[in-house]
Amino acid sequence: MQERLVDVAIIGSGSAGLGALAQVRAAGRSFVLINGGQPGTTCARIGCMPSKVMIQIAEEYYRRTHFGQFGIDGHDALSLDIPEALAHMQGLRDGFVSGVISRSTANLPPDVFIQEPARLLEPTLIEAGGQRFRARALVIATGSTPLIPAHWRQFGDQVISTDQVFELPDLPGRMAIIGLGTIGLELGQSLARMGVEITGFDQIEQVSGIADPEVNACAIELMRREFVLHLGAPAEIEPDGQALRVTAGGHSVVVDKVLCSIGRLPMVEGLGLEALGLPLNARGVPPFDPHSMQVGDLPVFLAGDVTGERQVLHEAGDEGRIAGYNAAHVDEPPQRFQRKTPLYINFCDPNIIAVGARFNEIDRGRSAVGEARFAAVGRARVMGQNRGLIRVYGERDSGRLLGCEMIGPRGEHLAHLLAWSIERGATVGELLRMPFYHPVIEGALKTALLDLHGKVAGHCPGPLVESALLEAG
Structure with missing residues (x-):
């Protein structure tokens, strides 16, 4: 040939x-x-974009549960046309895909x-x-x-992957999510908010890959308010009449479909x-x-x-x-490029973020942790979203910010602020001398940084932590 x-x-x-x-x-x-x-692309067809549309639909519908506290009547009469909602998601998805192809x-x-x-x-x-x-x-x-294990493929379209979920014309009444990483947790919460009876399973006591035990515990507690979680034992599937039975660690549930999200x-x-x-x-x-x-x-x-x-x-x-x-440029020695600060965002509500070094990656003897809970953050209270925890990590000797893990409102924006700061090698003291408006979600970050500031060196000169002295002359 x-x-x-x-x-x-x-x-x-x-x-x-x-x-x-x-x-x-x-x-x-x-x-x-x-x-x-x-x-x-994977993002446009079966990843970032259709999942974010589904999350948005679920969030908009879920908002009705908070209308009463704001004095908004009639929320109990609202309903969700699931086939129409899925068609909306699929239409946007198709537009994203065609846009990528056309460009x-x-x-x-x-x-x-x-x-x-x-x-x-x-x-x-x-x-x-x-x-x-x-x-x-x-x-x-x-x-x-x-990844779908070979012995689960015998159940045909009753066990679906995250690639297939966005093709469904309608949603089942009962569903199990096996694997609660980023996409599993996002879809589990969204489907539960759309009215599906969801049970989530993961073989480890962890969700969304959170390494910080305090943030992980907070995330599990918040997610359990919305759907059932069974953690710490592997799940198995067996037929149960026309349905499927999922069992893990003594827990068992009968469902119409299983969404397998154990990895790619x-x-x-x-x-x-x-x-x-x-x-x-x-x-x-x-x-x-x-x-x-x-x-x-x-x-x-x-x-x-x-x-x-x-x-x-x-x-x-x-x-x-x-x-x-x-x-x-294969005729030249390959160029080695600096990789960017790790940045991960889970778009469940509240957002889960991990930026820079994870908790399990920092040297605990040379690092310190600052934290703040969102319960008392004024802006979060006004929004009715004052739940979550932010933990920031800094190097003791230099005061340099190393990383952050968090579950909290509008975390996608805090994640970028933190990633850019870590990328520039900013210290805790330098960040505290940046302006923080009030009331904003960033107030939680300021509180966490203040907590960390007292545990690390590298303080900026001057008598006030948050204000620099004018240079003489």
Whole structure:
């Protein structure tokens, strides 16, 4: 079979693959983009965007439960047309997907956008759609796929993945969520607020990956106000008439459907990564440098969810750009780029965030913790959302802010403020000399920083913690 020569081959046209493509095109390199799945990104089709629409629908409907305290009558008469709500979500989702496609692959000619599965024959020899491509460099950005244990697949469409939940035309009356990481917790709360009888299961005593035990305990307590949680024991499924029975640690419930959200695996099946000649880890992924995305010393680069590591959109985009840049300049030593401060947001209500170093990553002997509860925060009380806890971590000797974990209102905005501060190496004292308006949710952060300030060094000069002296002259 004849081989077609290209500078760069990119496998996968999601967020990471498109990020790589932008760099390859900017460098003027020839390329082929190969995509064996549906066009569009995980975020737009089955991830960030449809889940946020469902969360928004659930939040808007749930607000009726608080109308009475504000003197708003008639809230008991409100109802939710679930098929119409799901159709609204699916319509927005389709718009997001078509927008991505129109801005990226829609105008690519078929000889450079191959919509067929790819398979490696050699590290830079790829077969797809009955063609072979010899590339000077390769970017692998095939994404991830939801994990459903093989013995649960016997239940057919009664056990669904997070990829499938957004295709439902209606919702069942009873549902179990197995796996309470970010997406499991978000969907569990949203579905419960939309009227589904939800029972959540996770084999560990933890939700949303929260490492801080105090924040985790607070999150569990708040989520249990809205739906049943069974934690600390693995779940098993068995048939129960036309329904399913889910059992874990002595707890048992009969449901109509199970949503399996126990994680996502790198999408490498059938890709032939054995052709790289390198050892593969348990998930089938070769070793790579996270700063250059290079696989071993090969002209091959990974990017995005396929790495099995930072599976969020902004990281996938960064990795795609890094991989694409190095692939486009493969004749030069690969550039190693600084990775951004880790930033994770769970959009359940209240938001759960993790920024910078997690609680289990800090050196407790060299670090200190400051905290504040939202119960007394004026703005949160006005909003009727005064629940949650923020914990901030700082280095004792320098006063440098290291990280934060939190469950609290509007955490998505605090998360960015904290990430930008940590990225710039800000100290607790420097942050306290920034303006804090009143009343705002950021008041909780100020209280936590004040608590931390007394436990760390690196204080700013002057008699007042929150105000700097004018320079003389």
